[in-house]
Amino acid sequence: MGFLKKYKNIIEAAIEEYKFTDQPAQLYEPMNYILHLGGKRLRPVILLMAYNLFKDDLKPAVKAALGIEYFHNFSLMHDDIMDRAALRRGKETVHTKYDENIAILSGDALLVKAFQMLEDLNPALFKPCFQLFSHTALKVCEGQQYDMNFEEQNDVSYGEYIHMITGKTAELCACALKMGALVAEADEEDAENLYEFGLHLGIAFQLMDDYLDVFGDYEVVGKKHAGDICENKKTILYILAKQQGNEKQRAELDFWFDSKEEKTEKIHTVVKLFKDLDVDKLCLELINDYTEQALNCLEKITASEEKKQDFYELMDYLLIRES
């Protein structure tokens, strides 16, 4: 996965180059802080990868990629307030380190800075890139709202869940890929296929995240085992279990997902229910379906197989992390 490192380094260097030095520091420092918490930089990396399918000199795409990363971090800043999350990547969230007002206002400014990162593009490119980005920004807000709505809703359907994660996760991946194509002035069909590829990949990625939370090797995954069950999060596993279970099993699931206690018994019982209902296998099948669809889109793109190789490797990295 050396190529990933190459792209990530470009993003890290750009974050340094465009570090915020404006005043007042109370507004701009938290933006630097969150951008320095690290992470895979997946979204800007795939923008550069998409661009690279069509053009070699990455320079014209770097600021757009950075804009995507800014946007992602803006959404994290505000989501963390809404989710009352104290930690992110093991460090204090912005509203914990500073305060909530600062996290709101810095987030707002970071959203504006995200859009501004497109301003170097010529007018003919700037407008479609902005339109794609603003459309995506609304989809991400909608996804976050659905996610909050689902906390109060016991009958989330499979379709509603896919719609929510499409907004919350997949749209920004799709946007990043399509924007890479737009900035490279690739033809429209290639751009559209990259967008569709991104949507399917993003959904598969989120489903895998849900799967690994419970069925992953949690020492490899690096997160708390079954954290989603502890927090009563209605992931795809819960939704499939509700779909597959009989009345008694559904009632049992409801019972545990209404309880606020963190008991070993809770995790044990819910995981057993998931396994009894073959929810793990069904989830892997779904991931497989979405991956297949993503691959179909990738195939249609008019770039050499050699150039596409990085994308195949990326998919392996993201989706076969372990299973």
Added chain:
Amino acid sequence: MGFLKKYKNIIEAAIEEYKFTDQPAQLYEPMNYILHLGGKRLRPVILLMAYNLFKDDLKPAVKAALGIEYFHNFSLMHDDIMDRAALRRGKETVHTKYDENIAILSGDALLVKAFQMLEDLNPALFKPCFQLFSHTALKVCEGQQYDMNFEEQNDVSYGEYIHMITGKTAELCACALKMGALVAEADEEDAENLYEFGLHLGIAFQLMDDYLDVFGDYEVVGKKHAGDICENKKTILYILAKQQGNEKQRAELDFWFDSKEEKTEKIHTVVKLFKDLDVDKLCLELINDYTEQALNCLEKITASEEKKQDFYELMDYLLIRES
């Protein structure tokens, strides 16, 4: 002031025409709610007025004007959370009526919608209008951050105060006016003079607001008398008093502005101090200076005096409300 009514009606009609009907309702309804709380619609109105200096058919400017109003309401939504304000224009604020999470996320979406209102412009106009708007958006965030900083700061200077209100109030007025000129494809110098006019007008307007809070006929103003003194807000009157006062008077001012009690004695003493120090007269002189500077900018604009007449009337309306 019939012309104001004409422009305002266009904005009100546009708010109805572009009412948000997207899903989920939890995200979009609060945006409709805040836009229906009313107000003077001053910012979009002056955009249309500026456009009208150069072109007659207002239609191409309406969505840009609406974008400015969306932005203003986004900033109100988030500011109300930060200021813990329960009421706005006598009605519940968004975070009071719904909840804080919704006010954060709906505000975010409204900010995106504000920028999207420029998307109908052709690419050659869209880019400069977006750049002006995004620059302004950051200035407004900076102004709000300075305003929050000043709550903890007892030595705010005159310069710092003017810088803060420039960001928080004047920049958006200047942006609205310049954008009207840009959309009308006026020449660069006229656009720049309208921008400068807006900055000076916006500052004068905010200073008048500070003045009227204490020295206005509060039945006309329609706000609580000396609300700023009750809330220990460091307005221009406080800053001038600190500048003019001797050590004893400054200490007295500090004493009252450190107290959280709402006493008649507090208002009485502070107002007397302001009067002893001629702060009321000094403030009116400042307003006069900024108004003069605004008028100078207006004079330079290459439109007929007849066309400028609305602007003179607007200034009378905004600045000689009573004094």
